[in-house]
Amino acid sequence: MPRVVIKRDSCKGCELCVAACPQRILAMSKEINLKGYFYAKVVEPPRCIGCRMCALTCPDVAIEIGVSGAQYNFFEE
Ligand code: SF4
Numbered sequence: 258m259p260r261v262v263i264k265r266d267s268c269k270g271c272e273l274c275v276a277a278c279p280q281r282i283l284a285m286s287k288e289i290n291l292k293g294y295f296y297a298k299v300v301e302p303p304r305c306i307g308c309r310m311c312a313l314t315c316p317d318v319a320i321e322i323g324v325s326g327a328q329y330n331f332f333e334e
């Protein structure tokens with residue numbers, strides 16, 4: 258199962274990752290982080306397909322995806 262790590266205190270609560278996730282498994286927390294923003298979190302981790310759309314979308318590089326047994330080469334021909 259892919260592992261999604263959202264760096265809570267790097268999040269600025271823009272919700273772009275929530276909109277980008279094709280599985281609709283990201284949501285905003287009801288708690289705030291150190292910056293005072295409602296941060297993104299994964300609500301249904303088992304449904305993650307490891308597509309990395311959330312990580313690619315995040316303007317603050319607050320999301321890391323760990324996928325075993327697969328390699329992604331973005332932006333290469
Ligand atoms: S890797 Fe893909 S499926 Fe998993 S949380 Fe991110 S956008 Fe959603």
Ligand code: SF4
Binds near residue numbers: 268275317318
């Ligand atoms: S895209 Fe990044 S900064 Fe925006 S809500 Fe998601 S994790 Fe936070």
